[in-house]
Amino acid sequence: MLPFPYVILDLETTGGTPLHDRIIEIALIRFEEGMESxxxxxxxxxxxxxPPFITHLTGISNGMVKDAPSFGDIAHRLYSFLDGAVLAAHNVRFDYGFLKNEYRRMGALLQHKVLCTARLSRKLYPQHKGHGLDAIVQRHGLKTEARHRAMGDVELVAAYLGMARRELGAREVQEAATVLLKDPSLPAGLDASILEQIPDRPGVYFFYGKNALPLYIGKSVTLRSRVMSHFSGDHASFSDMRIAQEVERVEWMETAGELGALLLESRLIKEHHPIHNKRLRRSRTLFSLKLGDGSHEAQLVNIVTEEDIHPEVFG
Incomplete structure (x- = not known):
């Protein structure tokens, strides 16, 4: 179906944070020339x-994995399936982030081309709003007895790709997948063309989800590079992953330099209280140091508050 080898993969994990949580189940199907190999x-x-809620969701218990191999025991075999193939998964940044962190713990580096089948669904079926796996199952009338088990979800993704080929034609599916492989691993709802308009200059950027309130406000001396780093597919924290999954729109404001970006970010976070800016959204005063400009002043160095900060301050 696709003009290159690809592996549809799914993971079940102990939670949503690749830095701390671990993989408990892996399943994959490798395709060569569109056929399962x-x-x-x-x-x-x-x-x-x-955790109990993971057991409730997946049916995988501590007793079931007690005698299972560790990731280190199966890492080489897993890599043999992935070798030379595109890694495809639904919301691939989640699975890819976990795999990269598992290999990193072993001192190894995993680098693969990835294809997000949720983004592919959005490209192939733009008339539909939902592109999560449950929405696709309902849309195409797919059936499974093993939802939230790794192989059950892999088979659902494979079935949906087969359905798309029959409904739209193999050529359209191939062309859409090829285009996505040339793009960065962006969230399904984000228009890739907007990123080309972001300047690599100092400023503040805004991530929006489905409404008018920003999800996250950040700053950088190189806006485009910083925005792109959020979508690297290698997320070390649950917060990073949530931001990358939820963002549907990006806006930005240029500033004269790094200090201007710092001050603007601080002010905007306090005004809008973005849900993912936990560290800076608390109301607090920003201080800096300013050299005294005359002998009449009692101190050579003065503490100034945010309202009086200008470029000649230090720290």
Whole structure:
């Protein structure tokens, strides 16, 4: 169906933070020239307790993974399935972020081309609003007895791609996938063309979701590079992953320099209280140091508040 080898993969994990949580199940199907060539699945001992809500969601218990191999035990075999293929997954940044962190713990580097099948759905079926796996299952009338188990979800993604090929034609699916592979791994709702308009200059950027309130406000001396870094597909925290998954619109404001970006970011965060700016959204005063400009002043160095900060301050 696609003009290159690809692997549809799904993971089940102990939680949503790649830096701290671990993989408990892996499943994949490898395709060569559009035909299934191999499939593989395994439980994984995460070396930590599986939270009850994960067991409730997936049906995977601590007892089931007690004698399962660790990720280190299966890492080489997993890589043999991925080698030379595009890694495809629904919201691929989640799975790819976990895999990269698991390999990093072993001192290894995983670098693969990735294809997000949620973004592919949005490109192929722009008339529909929902592109999560549950929405796709309902839209195409797909069936499974193993939702939220790794192989069950892999088979659903494979079935949806097969349905798209029959409904739209293999050529349209191939062309859409090829275009996505040339783009950065962006969220499904974000227009890639907007990123080309962002200057690599100092300023403040805004991430928006489905409404008019910003999800996140950030600053940088190189706006475009910083915005792109949010969509690297290698997320170390749950917050980074949530931001990348939810953003649907990006806006920005240029400033004269780094200090201007710092002050503007601080003020805007206090005004808008973005949900993902936990550190700076609390109301607090920004201080700096200013050299005294005359002998009549008692101090050579004065503490100034945010309202009086100008470019000649230090610190």
């Amino acid at each position: 191999e499939r593989w699945e395994t439980l994984v001992n995460p070396g930590m307790s599986i």
